[in-house]
Amino acid sequence: MSGFGNAFSSSIGKKFIMGITGLFLILFLIVHCGINALIFINDGGLTFNVGAHFMATNWIIRAGEIVLFIGLLAHIFQALRLTLENQKARPVKYAVNDGKANSKWYSRSMGLLGTLLLIFLVVHLKDFWVVSRFTGIPTVDASGHEDLYAVMKEKFQDPVRVVVYILAMFSLCYHLLHGFASAFQTLGWNHSKYNGIIKGAGVWYSVIISILFAAMPIAVYFGLIQ
Amino acid sequence: MSTGNMNLTLKVWRQKNNNAKGALVDYKLADISPDMSFLEMFDVLNEQLINKGEEPVVFDHDCREGICGMCSMFINGRPHGPKDLVTTCQLHMRSFKDGDTIVVEPWRAAAFPVVKDLTVDRSAFDRVIAAGGFISVNTGNAQDANNLPIPKMQADAAFEAAACIGCGACVATCKNASAMLFVSAKISQLALLPQGQPERYRRVQSMVAQMDAEGFGNCTNTGACEAECPKGISLENIARMNRDFASAKFISEETV
Numbered sequence: 001m002s003g004f005g006n007a008f009s010s011s012i013g014k015k016f017i018m019g020i021t022g023l024f025l026i027l028f029l030i031v032h033c034g035i036n037a038l039i040f041i042n043d044g045g046l047t048f049n050v051g052a053h054f055m056a057t058n059w060i061i062r063a064g065e066i067v068l069f070i071g072l073l074a075h076i077f078q079a080l081r082l083t084l085e086n087q088k089a090r091p092v093k094y095a096v097n098d099g100k101a102n103s104k105w106y107s108r109s110m111g112l113l114g115t116l117l118l119i120f121l122v123v124h125l126k127d128f129w130v131v132s133r134f135t136g137i138p139t140v141d142a143s144g145h146e147d148l149y150a151v152m153k154e155k156f157q158d159p160v161r162v163v164v165y166i167l168a169m170f171s172l173c174y175h176l177l178h179g180f181a182s183a184f185q186t187l188g189w190n191h192s193k194y195n196g197i198i199k200g201a202g203v204w205y206s207v208i209i210s211i212l213f214a215a216m217p218i219a220v221y222f223g224l225i226q
Numbered sequence: 227m228s229t230g231n232m233n234l235t236l237k238v239w240r241q242k243n244n245n246a247k248g249a250l251v252d253y254k255l256a257d258i259s260p261d262m263s264f265l266e267m268f269d270v271l272n273e274q275l276i277n278k279g280e281e282p283v284v285f286d287h288d289c290r291e292g293i294c295g296m297c298s299m300f301i302n303g304r305p306h307g308p309k310d311l312v313t314t315c316q317l318h319m320r321s322f323k324d325g326d327t328i329v330v331e332p333w334r335a336a337a338f339p340v341v342k343d344l345t346v347d348r349s350a351f352d353r354v355i356a357a358g359g360f361i362s363v364n365t366g367n368a369q370d371a372n373n374l375p376i377p378k379m380q381a382d383a384a385f386e387a388a389a390c391i392g393c394g395a396c397v398a399t400c401k402n403a404s405a406m407l408f409v410s411a412k413i414s415q416l417a418l419l420p421q422g423q424p425e426r427y428r429r430v431q432s433m434v435a436q437m438d439a440e441g442f443g444n445c446t447n448t449g450a451c452e453a454e455c456p457k458g459i460s461l462e463n464i465a466r467m468n469r470d471f472a473s474a475k476f477i478s479e480e481t482v
Contacts, residue, residue, distance in 0.1 A: 007475040010434055011404075011444045012468055082444045086402035089336050089443030095237075095250055096329040098303030099401065102453035108401050110446060182447040188469030190462055 014082055019186035021075040022179050026205070028068055031213050040219070044226040045149025049141050052148040076118065083111050106174035107182070109156055111174040120168035127155050156220035165217045173210035180205055232258040232319060235327040236271065237281055244339050246254040251327065259433045260320035265290060265297060267319055285344040290315040292456065296389030298398070299344055300331040305395035305454050313323060313393060313456045333394050335403035336442045348394050350440040351408060357436035358429035359412045361421050374420050384418035396451035396459070402443030407451035409437045410467035411459045417470055427474035435472055 008011045036053060039049040055061050083140040099108055106113060128151065131137060156162055180202030184190065189198070219225045234255045241248025258267055265287050272282035288296040297314040301307035307317040322328060330344065335441075338346040388411075405455035413430050416422030420427070445464060452461045474480075 002474055005431070005436065005481070010471075011342075011438050011442075012434055012471045013475070015444060015468070016472070027292060084442040086404075086446070089403040089441060090334050090401075091336055092334050094300060094303065094331055094334055095239075096303040096331070099450070101304055101308075102450040103401075103448040107446070107448040108450075171464075178447070185447050185461065185465050186445070186468060188465045188467075188472055190465030190469075192462075 012118055014078060015186045017074060017078045018082070019183040021071045021078070022183045023187075024068075024071045025075060026176070026180060026183075028071075029209055033209050037212055039149060039152070039216060039225060042225045045147065045152070046141055046143055046145075048149050049143070049145040049147055052132070053145045056146075076114070079111065079114055085193045087166070095149075104178065107178040110175060110178055116171040117168065117175060120164065120171070123161075123164065124168075125160070128152070153220055159221065162217040162221045166214050169210045169214040172213070173206050176206035176209065177203065185207045227457075232260055232322070232324045233321065234258055234267075234319075237269075237327065237329045238344070239331045240283070240343055241332075243342055248340065248343075250331075258319055260318065262319045263290070263315055264299070264301070264319065265315050266373065273431070278476065279403040283344060286341040286346075287315060292316045293391060295393040297347065298333050298348075298393055298395075300333060300398055302329055303334070305398040306393075306441055306456050310453070311458055313391075316456075333398035335397050335442065337403065337405070337442050338394060338397065341470075348392070350442070351392050351405070353406070353440065354409055354433055354436045355412060358425065358432040360448070361416060361425060363421070376419060379417050383462075384415050385476050387414035387459065387463055388454075390415075390459050391457060395456060397442060399450045400443065400445075400456040401448060401450065402446055403443040404445045404451075405437050406439070406445040406464050406467070407455060407461070409433055409457055410463035413467050413470065414463040417466065426470065427478045427480060430467060430470040431474050431475065434467070453481050 008017060035051040036048070038051050039045055041047045076148070099105070131151055132146070132148055137148055137151055139147045139150050141147040141149070156165075180198050185196050232255075232299075236253040236255060237250045238253060239248055240251045253271055255267070255271060255440070258270065262270070265285070268283060268285060275282045286296045286298050288294040290297075292313045292315060293406060295313075297306070299306070299314045301314065301317070306312060306314045307321065309317055311322055332338075332340050332344045333346045337348075337350040338348055341347050390408060390411035394405075397403050397405050400406075413433055416429065417426050447461075447464075449461060452459065
């Protein structure tokens, strides 16, 4: 071993990658959720379209988008690799295993929750990202910006899509409930004075982000906003 | 003391050797005292098996007072059974009900191959310790213990980490068969004390490398290990190990 040696190939190093990319995606969700929540200003999406236009045209954001995809792919591939390794670490399973006696179901189901989120992400990217980047947004709003909000209103007329989005937000909530505090633990950021704050912030973050996201298709479907 | 009033059905993993195929075998036990320890109940079963001319069940045990770390049964889906903070030898039959069916399996991990029945080979732990779980000192007269002032909090945390008896319940219960709690306790008990400092960053790297080489899984922070540990070893030790590992790889100028 020399220099950084097996820094990222060891079991702990691989977990560092999960933790760092996880925290990065957590930061991304704040931006994503914040801009989308502009629809609740209830001005027919005018402010939201300004935000969307900025995100689509600013070169720093576009460069960040590439980093985001790299982070997301790293998170997914590392998770797959770790899961396969972990399965190899116990080739013979227990006949009886009382997992609920010692841990939360969602902490044991991060792979399943993550897979559900990945499937949702394919649907979600096809719904909005592909439209805004490639196929083009068909209309413009009163201020002359591309009307991404109109796309949103049209997509969320479909009740099946609304249900899929809400279920995905349940997966997101539980994935974050474990992931948020877990990332801090993995990176060694454990301190008796801050542990309570980290755990509390994790719960609040997971619940608020998921509820806000889930509220968007619900509000549009039931016509609660303009 | 009440005696002889429990009837139980045991489902015990029987496996001739590491290469043989094992299976759960049913045994009926009558008149078991609720005041027996779980291992004494197995002694009764084995007496009966011997009297019938059958092979007794092989299981690990030594001190039978919860300090040696030898006993290792996975009972009804939990290492060391349903009680918290006890080893199997400290578990009593009063923790079960008359007529219960109890499933007993060996620790399951690629790094802990089954030797026979309920006994597994835990020498992977020994090799992790040999990789760096020690301090190097010159021989000679021991200096006065008070020459090295250690803050009480630090000494207590080191002592708590040192309470690990190396039984392997953490590996057994972890859904990934990860040994992070064990290894982090053995690293922390030295990393927290002045005597452990000279080799601190060398130690964490070599012990983690050995842990990986033994085929233990990766930690996913479910916390099952901490919940099942008979000695209450804390997850803080894992965070400390991760922190030390990061320091060793990215900050320390020493290369191992």
